[in-house]
Amino acid sequence: MPDTQTTAPPEKADKRINGDLVFKFVTTVFAFSILIILALMLAEMTSESLPAIRKFGHKFLTSSDWDAVQGNFGALPYLYGSVISSVLALLLATPLSIGAAIFITEICPKKVGAWIAPLVELLAAIPSVIYGLWGVLVMAPWLQSTVQPFLIEHFGFLPFFQGAPYGVSMLAAVFILMIMVVPIITSISREVLLTVPSSQKEAAIALGATHWETIKMAILPYGKSGILGAAILGLGRAVGETMAVTMVIGNSPQISLSLMSPAYTMPSVIANEFAEATSKLHTAALMEIGLILLLVTLVINALARLLIWSVTRSAGGGAA
Template sequence: MNSDVRSSYCGSETEKDVARATTKTREPDTAKRLNGDAVFRYLTTFFAFSILAILALMLYEMAGESMPAIKAFGWKFVSSKDWDAVQETFGALPYLYGSVVSSVLALLLATPLSIGAALFITEIAPGRLGSIVAPLVELLAAIPSVIYGLWGVLVMAPWLQTTVQPFLIEHFGFIPLFDGAPYGVSMLAAIFILMIMVVPIITSITREVLLAVPQSQKEAAIALGATRWETIKVAILPYGKSGILGAAILGLGRAIGETMAVTMVIGNAPNISLSLLSPAYTMPSVIANEFAEATTKLHSSALMEIGLILMVVTLIVNALARLLIWSVSREAKGGAA
């Protein structure tokens, strides 16, 4: 019996030794893992704040470069339409007008098309067809803007000049929007090219928003006897309206900042005209066309101020769009939980 007690005591001591050895072995591994997590956290935090610092530095530099024009013209810079590099008189109103009108009208045309395409992909198309169409739509957003511009100059603008604009002038010329000569390159051409460019962006984001709608909402509507259209109208679109609005605003930010394609088809004339057939100008276009040729400090400063306005507007628009899309994603996660 004593031998059994002795053997059991020895066994317990051996187990304690093994446990202590295991604990000592694990302590360095745990410390290394904790140190690695801390380093990773610090690195990611540094990178996140670096992006904000770069953005703040860009705003600071652009504001500094814009200061001569701000001091020289003040608020008159955004309310005057005179732009004369020789006389050093600069007013950005035609460029603000061109950017706002072309972007907003392109958005009004693109949003219904994008919502319809997203609904077709998510709710109507068979699974295999939807999985084929969705990547094709996303690929359209990856086409370089200069390609859209070349297509616009070589194909769309001549077609507008020979077919669409003469028709509009003949039948609707009494409306100020369609009064004028068929130039081809015009505000109308810029609106069409922007519409084509933002449709893939709005469609892709709207599709993700519609996919976030809980399946239970659709099933509840169907259980109550709703048709497919009634389900879309009652259960799907109301749930995703904030995200769809965010997608549209994100498309607006893309349209406002577009440079190359618009520069190639808008005509680049600093006009403020109600007619969509007249050439016009936008903020990105005037920067692209004149910055390399600016010979005076005030001219460069005026262009930098236009860039500052464009940057601030784009940041506000994109931030608002992201906030709306984030709110839909949060609601979807809350519903899933």
């Protein structure tokens, strides 16, 4: 890369100054492109969703009538599906991830940890479409034949486990999201835990604390906000996750307490309908869902980054 950039020999002094000025200008513009992209996203999404915002107002968020033929659009089932699927997935994933992160950094032999940690990071990089492929062809049929009949038979008195076993369902979406966010939360929690100074641990051990007491008293309080940030970052991923959820959730815009029934999420309805939206209003309604999604994930990610930075920065650690 450097060779192609340096063809003009800087012989005259005035040219050198020009070279530096141009260089600084170019790098400045490119650095600010981040802010430009962010502003462009917000501006485009807002202006494109204006027709739907004007037509439906706040009813867009409270109505569950989604009818492209009649031109009525209410996003409630998608909001509901997104909130339930990602919150449940996060509730399942967070304890597992924190446990795994502590195990990797504090408990298992260093050599084993050195193998598991990159493995988990590699798994965090698997594309969501592959999780979706596995989810729809392996996990959903297994849920349909084994897990769902079991839950319906033994816990069917609860509203959450009523109905017929479809396989593709809210339950499938929760499971696939859990599997997907676990590597993310684990690897960031691990980075946070690595920044805990060993003096903290040594002090606890010197007082005669057991391994678990050291973790509870010295390590977890120190990394608390960073781990919380990791969990919130996982929530952001879960809310925005598109392909895998679209493939396993069943794509049915209904609000049902039962985890057995199919549901729909905000990214999924965009993925399924956007390319085929015929009317301007339909496109605008999908854009508004996208805008809500963008705003929600911006807030979630900003919060998560602030929490993670507060730990890793002060410890002089790398970026999480």
